Amino acid sequence: MTSKTTSNARTTAILYACVAAGGVLGSLARYIAALIIPVVAGFPWPTLFVNITGSLIIGFYATLSGPDGRLFASTRQRQFVMTGFCGGYTTFSSFSLETVRLLRAGEARTALLYVGISVVTWLVAAWLGHALAARLNRLKGS
């Protein structure tokens, strides 16, 4: 093995470790949110909460650490925060499970409401995070 392939393998291994570490922290944060936030009126508030806040964080961080951003972040840090933490913190699978469970329980109205509110608020949150960071990036000085 040449030294170049060795160093590529090392870089890849480090990025995997960053994603794994961020993923564990994000997932534990999601688990804690589910222990604290109650499900009221059969509506899955804990999942909605993590998916909205996770979208906000990724929108904010991606723009703040992007090409025109004021935060200089290494690839490792970006993978840790975005792929790792935000990816582990948010969940599309629970969203799907909860929607199908509502449908199977005959709660079609709640299911439809859950899907509609989820998609709109996730996207608005990601945009809001982006807009906030873009504003910070435009501020003079550092």
Added chain:
Amino acid sequence: MIGGFISVALGSVLGAVARYFVSGLVARRVGETFPYGTLLINVTGALAIGIFGGLASDHASLFAEPDPWLFAVTGFLGAYTTVSSFSLQTLSLARDGEGSRAALYVALSVGLSLMAAALGFALVDALK
């Protein structure tokens, strides 16, 4: 209580690593003009969660127990699937003037994931 945290942590290491592997593989094979990787991850994760959900409705099932559920569903599938990347990718498509592709991505993600989760339940029902 501590057992729950350990189950979630172990499952999530595997789930996050699996997502990073699959999204990288799809990006290299298919390219990155459309987020096929995240789409594939969310749809396959939804199918799996439907299967686990179906299994857990039987009280004799392993997945009706708290720790196996926390490992496989809250840990693994929770970390494997992602809403944050989905939101960021949709926003990037929209900001690049690709409004119709953004709308297609949202419709495919939500539609296929819900169908996959329902299919998972149906598979378990059929095999009972």
